[in-house]
Amino acid sequence: MDTLNHIIVGLDLSEMDETLIxxxxxxxxxxxxxxxxxxxxxxxxxxxxxxFESFGGxxxxxxxxxxxHLSMQVLQHFAQLPHVQTEVVIMEGSPLKELLxxxxxxxxxxxxxxxxxxxxxSGILPRKxxxxxRLSVLFVPETGEPKLEHLVVGIDYSDYSMLALDQVLHxxxxxxxxxxxxxxxxxxxxxxITLGIKYEDFETRMRRFAEExxxxxxxxxxxxxxxxxxxxxxxxQGDDVAGIVLLEAKRARADMLVIGAKGKSAAALFxxxxxxxxxxxxxxxxxxxxxxxxxEEIGFLDALIS
Numbered sequence: 292m293d294t295l296n297h298i299i300v301g302l303d304l305s306e307m308d309e310t311l312i313x314x315x316x317x318x319x320x321x322x323x324x325x326x327x328x329x330x331x332x333x334x335x336x337x338x339x340x341x342x343f344e345s346f347g348g349x350x351x352x353x354x355x356x357x358x359x360h361l362s363m364q365v366l367q368h369f370a371q372l373p374h375v376q377t378e379v380v381i382m383e384g385s386p387l388k389e390l391l392x393x394x395x396x397x398x399x400x401x402x403x404x405x406x407x408x409x410x411x412x413s414g415i416l417p418r419k420x421x422x423x424x425r426l427s428v429l430f431v432p433e434t435g436e437p438k439l440e441h442l443v444v445g446i447d448y449s450d451y452s453m454l455a456l457d458q459v460l461h462x463x464x465x466x467x468x469x470x471x472x473x474x475x476x477x478x479x480x481x482x483x484i485t486l487g488i489k490y491e492d493f494e495t496r497m498r499r500f501a502e503e504x505x506x507x508x509x510x511x512x513x514x515x516x517x518x519x520x521x522x523x524x525x526x527x528q529g530d531d532v533a534g535i536v537l538l539e540a541k542r543a544r545a546d547m548l549v550i551g552a553k554g555k556s557a558a559a560l561f562x563x564x565x566x567x568x569x570x571x572x573x574x575x576x577x578x579x580x581x582x583x584x585x586x587e588e589i590g591f592l593d594a595l596i597s
Contacts, residue, residue, distance in 0.1 A: 294461065295427070298324060299394055300403045301386065301416070302331045302361060307405040307433055309364065314578070315403055316368035317437040319375045321465035326376045329365055330393055331357060332386040354381045387419050394426055406432045406571070406579075418571055421552075421581060427458075430571065430579040436546075441470045443522075443545040445536055448475075448504045453511075455551030455582045460512050471519040472543050473508070475501050476535055478526040498523055533569035540577050549580045 300315050302308045315327060333353075361379045369377050382389045390402065404417045421428050444459055446452040456473070463469045479494045488496075505521045522543070524535055540548045552567055567581055 295323065295400045295458070296325045297397055297399045298327045298401045298403060299390065299397065299399045300327060300329045301390060301405070302329055303405075304331065304357065304360075305405075305407075307407060308361070310433055310435055311403060311405050311431055312364055312368050313437045314431045314435055316372065317439060319369070319372050321462075322374065323461070323465055324375060326378070326397075327369075328393065328397055328399070329361060329377065329379045330382065330390060331361060331380070332382050332384060332389045333357070334383065357381055386416055390420060399426060402426055402428045404428065404430060406430045406575070418568060421567070421571070425583060427580065427582045430581070432576045432578065434576045435578050438546050439466065440468060441472070441543065441545050442547050442549055443472045443474050443540045443543050444549040445551075446473050446475050446505075446508070448501075448508070449551070451551035451582070451584075453508070453551070454584065455549050455580075456508065456512060456515070458582050459549055460514055463518060464514065469518065471515065472522050472545070473505065473519055474522045474524065474536065474539055475505070476524050476526050476532055477501055494525070531569070533566050533573060536566070537570060537573060537575055537577070545577055547578045547580055548575075549582070551582045 298315065298318075300311055302311060312329070318324060319327065358379055358381050361381075365377055365379060369375060380393065382393075393399070394402065402420055404420060406417060417428070417430055442459055442462075444452070444455055446456065459471060463471060477497050479490065479497055501523055502521065509516045509519070522539060524539055526532060526535060536548070548570070550567055550570075570579060
């Protein structure tokens with residue numbers, strides 16, 4: 292399992308920063324995470340004079356002033372977390388390129404970035420980061436509350452969804468009260484007609500197959516048996532799977548939606564570039580964790596930052 296020891300958090304001097312810092316502190320409250328780097332990438336003179344002066348004027352360099360401002364915000368939330376090493380880094384250039392470069396330099400395991408729904412700012416960077424980076428990404432909405440009691444994990448029984456469950460289990464071991472709902476969206480293939488089986492009978496078989504697979508999952512991860520439950524939802528013809536996933540996560544009052552990218556099984560419903568990005572594009576106020584295998588897209592990443 293790729294453990295989440297080192298995290299990089301992207302900040303932009305907006306109201307979103309407070310949400311991201313407080314949410315990151317929540318994740319760090321339990322043992323496991325050792326280091327967090329808070330990164331702000333600025334363009335030359337991208338801070339208005341009046342905003343810059345509100346940080347303390349131009350008595351020091353712009354980078355130093357921004358660094359002091361962000362460091363104070365971080366200290367407010369991490370002063371009681373001495374087991375976590377924090378660092379604030381100010382860089383100039385392309386946010387995407389600098390994030391990826393810093394991740395490689397620090398051997399990071401996870402990006403945490405904001406998803407802006409109403410706060411002004413671009414939502415392009417999170418999607419580019421998900422596509423181009425090889426690390427897992429946690430998208431925190433501006434309305435995200437620092438709370439972690441119930442996770443909904445999308446599973447299709449592929450290796451990628453098992454990766455997500457493995458990571459969730461690692462988190463759950465440090466949080467005894469954490470509840471986990473495993474969400475499986477299934478459909479009834481039209482091929483049932485050629486088998487001479489009634490629709491209702493074939494649907495029952497599909498559900499039983501999913502339940503049997505889940506029992507195998509619990510055998511593989513026995514620690515989940517006492518706290519994880521299976522939720523089966525049928526995809527009707529024409530249904531938007533991303534919409535189903537979000538609706539069920541909201542119905543469950545989930546504190547986080549977790550997906551493994553990307554599923555390639557016969558029933559793959561969580562495929563990066565389709566379902567995952569559709570979820571990102573929707574007006575979603577639930578934090579979204581997308582787990583990826585760190586050894587994927589290494590060549591592309593190296594080419595991108597060289």
